Amino acid sequence: MASPLVFAPLVAVLGALFALAAAPLAPSIDRSVSRLSLSAFGRFARRRRDANPDQVAALQGAHVPQTYRVYAARTYFYATVGALAGSILGVYLVASVLVFLGTASEALQSRFPAAVQSLFVDGVGGFAVGELFGIFLASGATFGVLAGYAAYQFRWSMPSYRAGERERRIDASMERTVAFLYALSRSGMALPEVLRILARNREVYGESAEEMGVAVKDVDMYGADILRALGRLGHRTPSEELAEFAENLTSVLQSGRDLPGFLERQYEYYAEEAEAQQEQFLELLATLAEAYVTLLVAGPLFLITILVVVGLTLGDTLTFLRFTAYLLIPMATVGFVVYLDSITETATGGATVDEEDSESASRFQSIRGRPARTDGGQTESASTPLNRQRLDVYETLRPILYRLRNPVTVIRESPTVLLYGTMPLAALYLAVQWWPLVAAGSTDLAAYDGPLVHAALFVLGTFTVAYELHRRRVKAVEAGVPDFLDRFASTNEAGMPVVQSFGRVVGSDLGALSTELERTWADVQWGARIEHALGRFRDRTDTPAISRVVTLTTNAMHASGDLGPVLRIAANEAKATRRLERDRRSELLTYLVVTYIAFFVFLAIIVALDVIFIPNIPVVEAAAPTDQVPGGGGTGAFSRTANLTQATKDAYSLVFFHTGLVQAVCSGLVAGQMGQGSVKAGAKHATVMLALAYGTFLVLA
Known part of the structure; x- marks a missing residue:
């Protein structure tokens, strides 16, 4: 019987691989891996930076939260560990094969070629020490090189893949992003502020807004001017479309030309590109x-x-x-x-929560924070901590209670929630139907597939009903968006204030959108600000088109009361999207x-x-x-x-x-x-x- 020490290298390898696999989930292990990698390969990785511009660009384009030195050092460390682990595992694998060949049954031995059958007689004991050493050395080197090379290539392929995915998403969202920039710049807002608003609404405008956030961070956190930030954006982004747009935008800002006119031409260009890309996609x-x-x-x-x-x-x-x-x-x-x-x-896009527009985000802020002392120096009363705990419990239970009290509304707004109820019911049905068969020891698969099909039809059918109701509601609401924007723009251009224009539009027939607009108008009549009412309207509908409209409208209100041109641009963009x-x-x-x-x-x-x-x-x-x-x-x-x-x-x-x-x-x-x-x-x-x-x-x- 083999000594337990024989398996010590195998246990060590498996432990090391498990630790590396757990590193992303354990910050302490992740920091230790980074320290070991930098101490072993940090200098070599720094020297290799200039020789690998493509890898640097991939890391920047993928927004990897590590510098090239750290990522490259960790890659070399993973490749080294992979090579060592592959070598040791290869030795154990070859040894296991040799032991198996020596102990295989005669019936199994007869199925192998004659050259292999000679090994059955000898097994491991039939080889000299030098021969075994050569076999293990060759196998370990082979598996080690393959494992190390695979780890190295996988580590560097992931940033390239993510950068490619981000490039595709950036290109797909360029039309709506440029439309947003054009609309707000047309309202008179300065470009840096427009970019800040765009960066805050990245969930609505996608990866292009995420990329613009890099330029905003350069300006706000590192003190760079807007021209330098846009230049860096053009070099860092994985999208050639965004790089070209940033370069052209920089040229316009440097020359002092008409910025809204430039953005209008760019929007028309990207609208034509969207149509061409859709034809290619079809x-x-x-x-x-x-x-x-x-x-x-x-x-x-x-x-x-x-x-x-x-x-x-x-x-x-x-x-x-x-x-x-x-x-x-x-x-x-x-x-x-x-x-x-x-x-x-x-x-x-989905619904976003803007700190300036959300009352609920700051309504209880003073209660949750540290209480201020009064002028007399007295501290908080004895009931204040208890009240704060009660409020925390209420805020935690409120979404759960809402789902329990309004299950139909929750399912209609999020059909996926229905699966949390139907799948356990289907599993219970299968358990009831299959238990007599299992207890009787039945191995006939035909007796089991009937209940399985019934359960699958139940889960798929109920989800289909909920999803189709949700999809049709969303499509019906979005169908009225272009007409709503057109009428809103017309009344505002006629000289009506924003609130009065909105009230006039609510009275028109806009299909399924009219119901939601009437609720929003009731919110305004009860004293809410128009921005907050529109924000709640966005949260209720939770559709990409409504999210873009509300984000654009509420931010344009801060710049100017003349929303006509902005709404007209949004209406044209909504019409183009609907047509596509x-x-x-x-x-x-x-x-x-x-x-x-x-x-x-x-x-x-x-x-x-x-x-x-x-x-x-x-x-x-x-x-x-x-x-x-x-x-x-x-x-x-x-x-x-x-x-x-x-x-x-x-x-x-x-x-x-x-x-x-x-x-x-x-x-x-x-x-x-x-x-x-x-x-x-x-x-x-x-x-x-x-x-x-x-x-x-x-x-x-």
């Missing part, structure tokens, strides 16, 4: 739709058909069919959906239909194999001679169909059934991602396809 989506139908629908279908024929003529292929149904199709679909999500994701969404929806409807047709073809062929092809193959209880088949003479490959028993036919039927169900869910998710740009929207299509597939097999099979 062309790419058309290619991806064809690729999906070919590779992930027709491809598995052809593969299944070939495997069935081969399995019935030459040998058992049930294992490959199960691999195709349970692993290949789901994994390929997940990869395809992730890729679709990466190219369709845009910088959507409408064009995209009409184009994507074609691909949605293609996905449904491909699924129906897949389901029809699978059902035909299960209902027509398999039942018509002769069944025998035992293997017939290899030179004939039941019912007549025959030789060749088809003679092996005599080995098809009823159990085998049932196994094939079960795989076909499961394949149809898996393909239904996968096709539904792809249809949602392709048709509406969201996997959540795919729940509707997955529910429909899953119900059709399940009902078809129940009726025909």
Whole structure:
């Protein structure tokens, strides 16, 4: 028996790897790793900075919160640890293989080539000490180099990948960002203040606002002038579009030319670019739709058909069919959906909380802070700490109580919350249905899949209803935004004050938006400031379009009472966005239909194999001679169909059934991602396809 000391290096390696994996979650470990890395590789990393400008640019573009010296030193440290760990693990792996070869059974030994079988007799003991040392040295060096190189490449590929993702998001949000800059500069606000407001609303305007925040930080925290900050922004950003815009903006500021005129031209340019990019995206989506139908629908279908024929003529292929149904199709679909999500994701805005506009953020600030002493020097009363504790408990429980008192409203505003209730109910249903089967020791998978399908339909169906109600409410509210802005701008340009203009617009018919505007107007009539009322209106609707409108309007009010030009710009931007969404929806409807047709073809062929092809193959209880088949003479490959028993036919039927169900869910998710740009929207299509597939097999099979 081997000594426990033999496994000491293995335990040490696993402990070191675990510590490195826990470093991002434990600040003390993370600081220790940084100190060790800098002490070992800090000087070398500093010298390599000038030789690796691409790595420096990737770190800056990805907004990695570490300097190049720290990140590079940690990378070298990880690569070194990876090389050592790979070397030690390689030695243990090779030793385990040698021990296994020496103790393998004769039946297993016969399956290996003759060159390998010679090792079974000798095992580890058949090698001299020098030979073993050479084997371990070669294996350790090989695994060590591979592990170190993989760790090094992975560490440097992550900033490049993040920078590329940020570049795509910045380019996608440039149109709305430039529209925001143009609108506020048109109102008379200074550019540095406009950039500050933009940086505070990065959740609304996306990655471009995040990038502008770098320039704002240079001005406010480090004392740089706006020209130098914009110059640094152009060098640091991963987006060529933003770099060019920053360079042109710097030139305009230096020359003293008309800034609003420049921003207007830039906005028109990015609006045209958005249309061109959407055309390119639709062309790419058309290619991806064809690729999906070919590779992930027709491809598995052809593969299944070939495997069935081969399995019935030459040998058992049930294992490959199960691999195709349970692993290949789901994994390929997940990869395809992730890729679709990466190219369709845009910088959507949510509700932000501005410290100047939020009353609730500062309403109880004095109560929570340290109480001031009175002039008489008396401290707080004995009941004050208790009242503060009660207030803290109330503030903690208030959102929970609101959800409990208004479950329908919460589900309507956030459909994902519904899954927290339906999934436990589905799990409870499965436990009730499966427990008698488990207690009876049943191993028939066909008895388990019925309740699983019922639970899946329940979860997907209820989420579909909630999500569709939420989506339609949001779309209905956003549909009235362009008309609202147009009318608001017209009344303001006619000379009405902001509050009076808003009240006049509320009385007009704006569809679903009118209800929310009436609530906002009631808020104003009860004494709230128009900025605060609009902020609560934004929080209630919680849509990207409303968030952008409210952010722009409330900030323009601080600059000037003449909101007409600003609102007109926002109206044009909202109209352009609506037009692009409408064009995209009409184009994507074609691909949605293609996905449904491909699924129906897949389901029809699978059902035909299960209902027509398999039942018509002769069944025998035992293997017939290899030179004939039941019912007549025959030789060749088809003679092996005599080995098809009823159990085998049932196994094939079960795989076909499961394949149809898996393909239904996968096709539904792809249809949602392709048709509406969201996997959540795919729940509707997955529910429909899953119900059709399940009902078809129940009726025909």
